[in-house]
Amino acid sequence: MYECQMSDLKEKRERLMVQNEKTVQNIIVTKFLEILGYNDEWYIYENDLYNSKLYSDISICIDRNKSLLLIVEVKNSNISINDDELEQLSRYMNAKKAEWGIITNGNDFILYNNDIDGNIDERVVWKYNLSNNKNIQYVRYFSYEYIFKKKVSNFFKYIRQFEVYFLENNKASSLKGYKGTLYYFFDFLATNKLSTFYSGVF
Incomplete structure (x- = not known):
């Protein structure tokens, strides 16, 4: 783009x-x-x-x-x-x-x-x-x-906040796979126009 x-x-x-x-x-x-x-x-x-x-x-x-x-x-x-x-x-x-x-x-x-x-x-x-x-x-x-x-950048703010809370009691290695999946998922939402709905939710 x-x-x-x-x-x-x-x-x-x-x-x-x-x-x-x-x-x-x-x-x-x-x-x-x-x-x-x-x-x-x-x-x-x-x-x-x-x-x-x-x-x-x-x-x-x-x-x-x-x-x-x-x-x-x-x-x-x-x-x-x-x-x-x-x-x-x-x-x-x-x-x-x-x-x-x-x-x-x-x-x-x-x-x-x-x-x-x-x-x-x-x-x-x-x-x-x-x-x-x-x-x-x-x-x-x-x-x-x-x-x-669209406010879809908020998706990634929430991932960062989740990461902060998660790492208080867990190892970084256990987060790696989940984090990658979340990034791909939210990027999919943003690029496939579903964000017009979610921007009103978050």
């Missing part, structure tokens, strides 16, 4: 002479968001969240009341996204009570859900790497349509 567009974006990233945070944001991240259905008229750049000292790079709003839907945090291309970066994103999201966020260095894109009851790293719902296009079939779960319109 997004293969050609992401391939073009990958080539654009490789041609960049400078890959600092602002360049990554302006050239790569805004295009990534556009591809995934986010209107640039919804963007607020360097948003001062509730007059605190916590600034997000992009806050995405959709209605006249500027109800925040998505926090986007951008890092330099040479920064690996680890727990410290995820914790920073989580603080920004807490300040605005945002459920969903994306953090990226222009190559690694991480979809984050702040409502998951778990540690910082356990709230990661999806990871996508632009360079190797791994999991390209799942990049749609970062999209406006899948997160906010």
Whole structure:
């Protein structure tokens, strides 16, 4: 669905002479968001969240009341996204009570859900790497349509929450088979238009 567009974006990233945070944001991240259905008229750049000292790079709003839907945090291309970066994103999201966020260095894109009851790293719902296009079939779960319109990205939030609870008393190896089956099942629901029913349930 997004293969050609992401391939073009990958080539654009490789041609960049400078890959600092602002360049990554302006050239790569805004295009990534556009591809995934986010209107640039919804963007607020360097948003001062509730007059605190916590600034997000992009806050995405959709209605006249500027109800925040998505926090986007951008890092330099040479920064690996680890727990410290995820914790920073989580603080920004807490300040605005945002459920969903994306953090990226222009190559690694991480979809984050702040409502998951778990540690910082356990709230990661999806990871996508632009360079190797791994999991390209799942990049749609970062999209406006899948997160906010059909809400089928919630399926994978629930899998992550189940995983957190399950691993409190069980070994990771016993979860592996079930987790794969659940991912395939929910992806089947989403891609076969059954999500129009389920989006009203979850």
